[in-house]
Amino acid sequence: MTSGKKLNQYIVDSLEDIKAFDITVIDVRKKTTIADFMIIASANSNRQTKALARHLKDKLKEIGKNINNIEGDSDGEWVLVDLDDVLVHIMLPTSRAYYNLEQLWAS
Numbered sequence: 001m002t003s004g005k006k007l008n009q010y011i012v013d014s015l016e017d018i019k020a021f022d023i024t025v026i027d028v029r030k031k032t033t034i035a036d037f038m039i040i041a042s043a044n045s046n047r048q049t050k051a052l053a054r055h056l057k058d059k060l061k062e063i064g065k066n067i068n069n070i071e072g073d074s075d076g077e078w079v080l081v082d083l084d085d086v087l088v089h090i091m092l093p094t095s096r097a098y099y100n101l102e103q104l105w106a107s
Helices: 004-017 046-062 093-099 101-106
Strands: 021-027 037-042 069-071 078-082 086-091
Touching (some): 004 021, 004 046, 021 101, 037 093, 037 101, 046 078, 046 086, 086 093, 093 101
Parallel strands (some): 037 086
Antiparallel strands (some): 021 037, 069 078, 078 086
């Protein structure tokens, strides 16, 4: 699974497995070198953000994709899963509205 689109869809499907919602995929290749894509998803609780990150880590491990780092899983308001070419942001709706990453990166 090397294609960016296939990996992105796999990530989205994995997040949907345990009820992430309002999932957005943003192509940031023309804006930054830190990643090719950002995927932003919302969760209903701190507990769910952590569970989503763990589930995503397990699903990616199944296909041989390594995660560089997971940050923010101690409090769970905003969990970042770093895959080098894809950054996955799992956020509570209040944090997502406050930081408004879609406006920052999609504009």
